Amino acid sequence: MTTPNEVAFRLTRCRSSVPRARATLRAKLGEWRAAQPVVDVGELVLSELVTNAVRVPVPGDRMVGVRIECRGRGELLRLEVSDAGVGRPEVQRPGELDNAGRGLLLVETLAHRWGVDERPAGIGKTVWAELLAPGAAPAPAEAQIAAVSVRPGQCVRAWGAWHTVRAVRSERFASGGLAVVIVLSDGGPALRLHAAEPLTVRTVAQAGPVISS
Known part of the structure; x- marks a missing residue:
């Protein structure tokens, strides 16, 4: 059960899930009256996390889980993306001519902190990032x-x-x-x-x- 300061949903493993996740985040941050810079950075970070998750090989037709939470009185915006894939993603350091591999590097640069946790139930992992979001507040x-x-x-x-x-x-x-x-x-x-x-x-x-x- 979600509360006014969070939203959780699941996505199919396809490219169209990335803009859907961004749109949901944008709508929720609008409800929380978050500043535009927080919206812009949040969309970038969530896009990278969901993009990585939909590309990970997983058994069967398992979906991608997304959870967005405003913590405290707007101090932190937490973004979580869960998938059923094995292994732990690592930050890559691509060269100037490389066209890929910058997703987690972008997350590491923009987020206040980020990490990877094993899912407490089921298989796979949750990749999370926390952003400073002063002024955001859940609607009553x-x-x-x-x-x-x-x-x-x-x-x-x-x-x-x-x-x-x-x-x-x-x-x-x-x-x-x-x-x-x-x-x-x-x-x-x-x-x-x-x-x-x-x-x-x-x-x-x-x-x-x-x-x-």
């Missing part, structure tokens, strides 16, 4: 929680719009049931709901510590 996600769980500072959806919660208090209905009164910061009428009644709130998923996958 939506979730439904019980009214009794709402806290000040959260954004809730009511009457077709989003409102920031200023205060929350509880009281009793005349029938004896527990009511939750949610006071909104924009001065609109307060919400008076049953404690278990669901409300839609905005949340941002927090990424975990930087670890190798």
Whole structure:
């Protein structure tokens, strides 16, 4: 299951998968409001990783896995490409007249750091690269929680719009049931709901510590 700060998908092993991966990255970075230099470098690095993966000989018709993640509060953009091929790719140092072999050299030059990990389940490997991406941030996600769980500072959806919660208090209905009164910061009428009644709130998923996958 992916979260608002990541996207994962699979690609067939063909040349058209490279522009598809770039387009997906571009769209996701647009959602995260990443700066254009981050988009440009990210597309170059992901293109090289996917190009290498679709060229690797693999058993059967196994696909290429791609995972894009914004870590922390936009400090790092992590790109992962997995394939079922054997061996570990190495940076080549081609001569001036060589027309190939510069893919991983480009990744090494542009990335903050990169590496290769064995896949924890299944065969093959994951080649990953991390780029510095200051300012990128996942778009808020939506979730439904019980009214009794709402806290000040959260954004809730009511009457077709989003409102920031200023205060929350509880009281009793005349029938004896527990009511939750949610006071909104924009001065609109307060919400008076049953404690278990669901409300839609905005949340941002927090990424975990930087670890190798």
